Amino acid sequence: MDEPLLSVDKLNVSFATYGRSRQVLRDVSFEVAAGERVALIGETGSGKSVTAKAIIGTLPNNAAISSGTIRFAGQDILALSKPDREALKGTAFSLIMQDPLSSFNPVFKIGTHLDDVMRFADKRNGISSSKAERRTRIAAVLRRVQLADGERVMDAYPSELSGGMRQRVLIGLALLHQPKLLIADEPGTALDVTTQDEILNLINTLVSQENMALLMITHNLGVVRKVADRVVVMHHGDIVETGACADILSNPKAAYTQALLEAVPPLYGPRVITLPQSDRAPIVTIRGLNKIYGKRPGFHAIRDVDLTLREGEIFGLAGESGSGKTSVARIIMELSRATSGTVAIDAPAPGRGRRLTQIVYQNPGTSLNPKRTVKQTLSLPLTSIGMGSDAREARMTELLDLVRLPQSYLAKYPHELSGGQKQRVAIARALAAEPKILILDEPTAALDVSVQKTVIELLVQLRQDLGLTYLMISHDLSLMRNFCSRIAVMLRGEIVEEGATPEVFADPKHPYTRALIAAIPVVTDAEEQLKPVVTEEERTRFLVKTTA
Amino acid sequence: MQQHPLVAILTRLGMFVLVMIALSIMIFILARVVPGDPARMALGPAANQEQVEALRQQMGLDRPLPVQYLDYAGKALSGDLGMSLVSQRPVTTDLAQTVPATVELVLVSVIFMFAVAIPLGVVTAHYRNRTFDYVGRFLSLTGVTIPSFLFAITMQLVAARYLTDWPIIGRLDHGLAWQGGPTGFLLVDGTLAGRFDVVLNALKHLALPAFALSMAGIGQITRITRSSMLENQRKDHVLTLKSFGVPERVIIFRYLLKLSSIAPLTIMGLEFASLIGNAFVIEMIFAWGGFASYGLTSILQKDLNAVTAVVLVAGLFFIIANLIVDVVISIIDPRLRRKEER
Numbered sequence: 001m002d003e004p005l006l007s008v009d010k011l012n013v014s015f016a017t018y019g020r021s022r023q024v025l026r027d028v029s030f031e032v033a034a035g036e037r038v039a040l041i042g043e044t045g046s047g048k049s050v051t052a053k054a055i056i057g058t059l060p061n062n063a064a065i066s067s068g069t070i071r072f073a074g075q076d077i078l079a080l081s082k083p084d085r086e087a088l089k090g091t092a093f094s095l096i097m098q099d100p101l102s103s104f105n106p107v108f109k110i111g112t113h114l115d116d117v118m119r120f121a122d123k124r125n126g127i128s129s130s131k132a133e134r135r136t137r138i139a140a141v142l143r144r145v146q147l148a149d150g151e152r153v154m155d156a157y158p159s160e161l162s163g164g165m166r167q168r169v170l171i172g173l174a175l176l177h178q179p180k181l182l183i184a185d186e187p188g189t190a191l192d193v194t195t196q197d198e199i200l201n202l203i204n205t206l207v208s209q210e211n212m213a214l215l216m217i218t219h220n221l222g223v224v225r226k227v228a229d230r231v232v233v234m235h236h237g238d239i240v241e242t243g244a245c246a247d248i249l250s251n252p253k254a255a256y257t258q259a260l261l262e263a264v265p266p267l268y269g270p271r272v273i274t275l276p277q278s279d280r281a282p283i284v285t286i287r288g289l290n291k292i293y294g295k296r297p298g299f300h301a302i303r304d305v306d307l308t309l310r311e312g313e314i315f316g317l318a319g320e321s322g323s324g325k326t327s328v329a330r331i332i333m334e335l336s337r338a339t340s341g342t343v344a345i346d347a348p349a350p351g352r353g354r355r356l357t358q359i360v361y362q363n364p365g366t367s368l369n370p371k372r373t374v375k376q377t378l379s380l381p382l383t384s385i386g387m388g389s390d391a392r393e394a395r396m397t398e399l400l401d402l403v404r405l406p407q408s409y410l411a412k413y414p415h416e417l418s419g420g421q422k423q424r425v426a427i428a429r430a431l432a433a434e435p436k437i438l439i440l441d442e443p444t445a446a447l448d449v450s451v452q453k454t455v456i457e458l459l460v461q462l463r464q465d466l467g468l469t470y471l472m473i474s475h476d477l478s479l480m481r482n483f484c485s486r487i488a489v490m491l492r493g494e495i496v497e498e499g500a501t502p503e504v505f506a507d508p509k510h511p512y513t514r515a516l517i518a519a520i521p522v523v524t525d526a527e528e529q530l531k532p533v534v535t536e537e538e539r540t541r542f543l544v545k546t547t548a
Numbered sequence: 549m550q551q552h553p554l555v556a557i558l559t560r561l562g563m564f565v566l567v568m569i570a571l572s573i574m575i576f577i578l579a580r581v582v583p584g585d586p587a588r589m590a591l592g593p594a595a596n597q598e599q600v601e602a603l604r605q606q607m608g609l610d611r612p613l614p615v616q617y618l619d620y621a622g623k624a625l626s627g628d629l630g631m632s633l634v635s636q637r638p639v640t641t642d643l644a645q646t647v648p649a650t651v652e653l654v655l656v657s658v659i660f661m662f663a664v665a666i667p668l669g670v671v672t673a674h675y676r677n678r679t680f681d682y683v684g685r686f687l688s689l690t691g692v693t694i695p696s697f698l699f700a701i702t703m704q705l706v707a708a709r710y711l712t713d714w715p716i717i718g719r720l721d722h723g724l725a726w727q728g729g730p731t732g733f734l735l736v737d738g739t740l741a742g743r744f745d746v747v748l749n750a751l752k753h754l755a756l757p758a759f760a761l762s763m764a765g766i767g768q769i770t771r772i773t774r775s776s777m778l779e780n781q782r783k784d785h786v787l788t789l790k791s792f793g794v795p796e797r798v799i800i801f802r803y804l805l806k807l808s809s810i811a812p813l814t815i816m817g818l819e820f821a822s823l824i825g826n827a828f829v830i831e832m833i834f835a836w837g838g839f840a841s842y843g844l845t846s847i848l849q850k851d852l853n854a855v856t857a858v859v860l861v862a863g864l865f866f867i868i869a870n871l872i873v874d875v876v877i878s879i880i881d882p883r884l885r886r887k888e889e890r
Contacts, residue, residue: 056791089793097791102784105803107810107881113785116802117792124793157882173792 003074004031005213006055006093006181011068013050013059024050028068028239030232032181037207037214039228039245041221043260043448044419046234048217052183055215056095057085073180087124090117093181094174096203099190100166104158110169111154114138118176125177138176145172145202146547163321164195164546171202181213182206189220192320193475194543197519200226219448221264222521225249225528233257249523263453265482267505267522268530274502275485278313282346283469284332284437285309289341291327291493301327303493305341309437314463314470316484316501318477318516324493325473329439332471333357347436353385358430362442364422368414374425375410381432399428402465403458420451424458431462440472444479456483478520481505489513491542511538560874564867568860572624575859576617579852580609586850590633607852620856630853634846639857642842647861648732649719650827650838654865656754657762657823658816665766666812669773670805676778684770691767696826700760700833707756715753717835724749757834761826765819769812776808810877817873824862 013025025047032038042048053059055070057077070077072092077085097103104113115134122129129137139150145168147153158166167188174182184203188196204227207214216227224231224245231248233241233256241254252258266272284307291302302324309315319325330336332343334357345356361367368377378399382392400407403424414422423443430438440459444452456479463470474480480487481501488498489512497510508514514532522528587603588595604610608619623630629639665688672684707714719734720726726746729737735754738746780786781804789799828840835841839858846854878884 058787058791086793089791095788095791097784097788099784103788105783105785105807106883107807108803113789116794116798117789120794120798121792159883170788173788 003071005034005036005073006032006215007069007071008051008055009069009071011051011054011070012066013047013054014064014066015060016062016064023066024063024237025054026237028234028237030239030242032213032215034180035211035213037216037227037229039216039218039224039231040234041218041224041231041260042234043219043450045236047237048219048234049185051234052095052185052215052217056089056093056183083124090121090174090179091125091177092179093183094177094179096174096182096184096187097170098186100163100170101158101190103170104166106158108157109154110156110158110161110166111135111138114154114169114173114176117173121177138172141172141175142169144175144206145169147172148547162546163191164198167191167195167199168202168546171199171206175206175210178210179212181215183215183217185217186219187216189218193477194320194515194519195546197521198546200521203227220521221249221261221449221523225523225525226521233260259450261523263449264523265453265476265478266527267478267481267517267520268527269524273482275314275483277485277500278310280311280313282308283311284471285342285344285346286328286332287342287344289328289331289343290339291324291331291336292339301493302331302338305490305493305495307488307495307498309469309471311469312463312467313485314472314483316472316474316480316487317490318474318480318487319490320475320516322492323490325490326441328490329359329441329471329473332437333359333439345437350434350436351385354433355435357437357439358433358435359439359441360423360426360430360443363446364419364426365414365446367426368422370414372413373410374412374414374417377425377429378410378432381429385433395432399432402431402462403428418451419447420455423447423455427455427458427462431466435468437469437471440470440474442474442476443472445474445476452479459483477505477516478522489516508532511535512542515539515543560871564871567867568863571863572621572856572860573617575856576620577613579850579855580613580616582850584850586633586852589850629857632846632854633851634849634854639853642854643839643857643861644732646837646839646842649836650831650840651865652733652735653754653757653761653831653836653838654823654827656758657765660758660762661765661769661816664762665769666773666805666809668766668770669808669812670777670800672770673774673777673781674800685774688767688770688774691763691765692771693767694763696760696763697829697833699763700757700830703756703760704833714756715749716756719750719753719836720746721749721753757830757836760833761823761830764826765816765823768815768819772812772815773808776811777804780804780807806880810881813873813877813880817870820866820869824865 008031009029011025011028012023014021014023028047028051030038040048040051050059050063054065059065065078072088077088104110115131115138118134118138119129122134135154138154142150142153147165147168153161153165153169161169171187182203187203188199191199200223203214206212214227216223218224228245231243231245232239233248233254235256240256241248241252243253248257249261252261286305286307289302289305290300292298292300305324305328307315307328317325317328327336331338347356350356375396378396379392382395387395396410397407400409405421405424405428409417409421414425417425443459444455447455459470460483462468472480472484484501486499487501487504488495489504489510490496491512497504497508497513504513505517508517511534515534515538518531518534522531585600585604587600587607587609591600591603608616620630627640629643631637632639632642635642668684668688672681675681704716707716715721724746726743729741731737734750735747738744738750786799786804789803790796824840827838828844830836831838831840832844839861842854843858843862845851846858
């Protein structure tokens with residue numbers, strides 16, 4: 001039997017919206033052999049998730065497969081009857097979902113989800129099973145994903161588990177019935193880097209132990225290197241390139257793949273950009289900052305933080321979720337009050353309605369009001385500083401030029417713009433009233449890598465032209481390596497390491513910093529070898545526990 | 549931070565007492581500032597000025613308002629809500645006679661509401677933008693927009709013309725030998741006494757007014773259930789279960805229904821206020837003899853003690869209904885049971 005486990009042949013899929021048909025997959029063909037690990041890589045709108053849905057059989061109602069075949073173990077699954085098709089779900093192949101929180105119904109226990117999936121799969125396979133017996137089997141599967149206390153996990157509601165634990169349960173869900181093919185849709189993307197790293201390791205271990213095939217859907221080239229033998233690159237519904245993982249990453253043929261690789265910020269090596277240190281006077285001085293949320297005993301979000309931002313520098317505040325980095329930003333912005341400590345901004349007082357600090361949020365899709373045009377969005381800060389209508393028009397023209405958007409975009413609504421364009425509008429809005437300091441709260445986390453690159457270039461240019469100071473908040477250390485001149489690492493409300501970016505990356509002192517850097521998925525083997533070493537003991541001391 | 553359940557309940561009860569005190573003060577003042585002299589209304593136009601003055605003094609209406617209120621509140625705490633000027637009996641006796649009739653009517657309406665609205669909401673959501681959905685949406689919109697007294701009168705007319713045997717007023721046929729029971733709820737008392745003829749007869753009497761009373765709520769809850777189901781259908785967890793082959797009916801009736809019942813339940817708590825308001829109208833139309841009709845007569849007669857008591861009881865109903873809704877929702881949704889850490 002030389003037949004591949006999964007073969008997709010000339011698959012065409014189109015979506016009908018409001019009577020119009022739009023083709024989202026064009027002649028997509030690829031194969032996954034038994035036990036092989038294949039990565040399907042592409043940016044937003046590339047069709048990678050649609051391909052996965054077509055295989056599993058969960059395409060939305062307005063999608064139609066116009067031609068092509070999907071064969072699984074020699075069987076044309078598109079020709080199967082509905083019950084036969086259903087029978088494959090979870091048993092022949094199964095899916096690991098992306099977002100571990102939204103993938104569980106919040107008002108049902110974890111165990112209920114697992115039990116129902118197992119119960120109906122059993123039923124289809126003609127196995128009769130009792131609830132108690134299924135519980136034992138589920139606990140055994142949960143042990144395989146390193147959740148030893150299966151009873152506790154099953155009795156917990158989704159909101160009672162950490163993100164990493166929920167992701168493990170999702171993997172467990174996929175393993176309930178010994179599938180031959182595991183389809184993973186961006187697993188761990190919604191989690192912290194260190195947790196994502198553990199999840200990828202777990203998937204790798206399971207795939208090799210159980211001799212399963214893996215179809216990994218991702219936008220992250222670093223992830224690809226870690227988990228794939230072969231790579232399929234997709235772009236706007238077409239496959240642009242296929243090849244062995246090492247070949248694609250080191251020697252891409254297609255121009256699109258080359259551009260994609262080019263856009264990934266490197267961690268080490270000659271492509272790394274090092275920013276000069278600023279030797280100007282401090283502009284923001286933070287001393288003894290503490291923030292406690294709630295009362296008795298409360299949640300201590302920031303502990304004795306001291307920070308100094310020099311004028312003109314790009315200061316990076318790194319940390320994972322819950323580390324307190326956003327709380328620091330909110331206090332600087334005066335959106336929230338410190339429990340104790342001071343924030344001093346050393347700059348001449350701005351005019352009426354003006355502020356020294358402004359913020360650009362992570363997700364431009366939610367930070368822009370969908371019911372307001374770009375013009376309305378931009379005119380709000382201008383009106384509040386008392387600008388007349390002619391001056392406003394002139395300033396808006398200027399702002400759009402600054403963020404390199406055409407003037408005609410003033411009349412557009414956010415839904416007419418792409419993610420990168422929306423973020424440019426958000427940046428223009430932040431700059432409108434001429435602040436001195438810009439706080440960037442994960443400004444590119446919601447964007448594709450190629451778009452991230454252009455937004456970052458724009459930000460660098462703006463800082464030079466307008467003499468701004470940036471405080472960048474992020475968990476993406478490889479981006480920070482290339483964008484920040486100095487960096488501080490936060491862990492559980494404290495700053496554990498601070499220094500010039502090149503020095504911190506060359507010789508990280510704190511084990512947590514080493515763990516963070518080590519967890520970043522990198523594109524080349526050379527970079528992998530340069531990563532700092534973290535011992536198992538340090539790992540357990542500083543990282544969030546995701547096992548139970 | 550975990551809040552102890554007992555603390556949560558005690559906080560709730562404290563709030564509850566505060567609301568009742570505020571409500572009593574408000575209604576006490578309101579009842580006394582509206583024009584019309586209660587003593588004059590009670591004695592009628594034939595009485596002379598001295599007689600009216602005497603009754604005013606006897607009722608304590610000549611004393612300052614705060615004193616009157618404190619006097620009233622003190623007595624109310626010991627279970628004395630004063631005498632009704634109209635019926636010449638203690639208000640508590642009147643309430644004991646009329647409240648069960650209203651509670652029975654309202655509870656049956658609530659059951660109607662859920663029995664009709666939740667399935668209708670689920671089905672219209674499932675057949676979204678198909679004929680069934682359009683019909684269901686039209687009907688629920690009709691329920692919301694048309695006032696309940698119009699339904700009541702129309703149904704009464706139709707029943708009187710075409711279902712001549714069907715009772716259209718009162719709670720029970722006079723021909724039935726029935727002395728009443730311990731609770732005042734006909735359905736409960738009838739069952740306890742084994743008199744199923746009474747239960748059946750009471751149900752027949754209940755059908756029209758309960759249906760008329762529930763129309764508005766049915767419309768509202770159908771709409772909320774439908775939109776809640778549609779919203780939750782798009783969630784990732786539905787896709788998770790689908791991709792593992794869990795049948796659609798299980799996803800809808802088990803997973804989606806429970807999640808989507810939170811919104812309609814919340815609305816139900818609020819809807820309770822208009823339910824009590826509408827009961828005043830419906831009880832008049834169907835000559836129900838419940839506490840709403842009692843309230844209406846006492847308002848028209850400026851029977852001060854009775855008005856104050858009726859408003860307090862209505863407020864009590866509303867608060868209790870919302871307490872129940874809160875408890876039910878916190879049972880459904882585990883996220884509300886534990887306070888988030890931040």
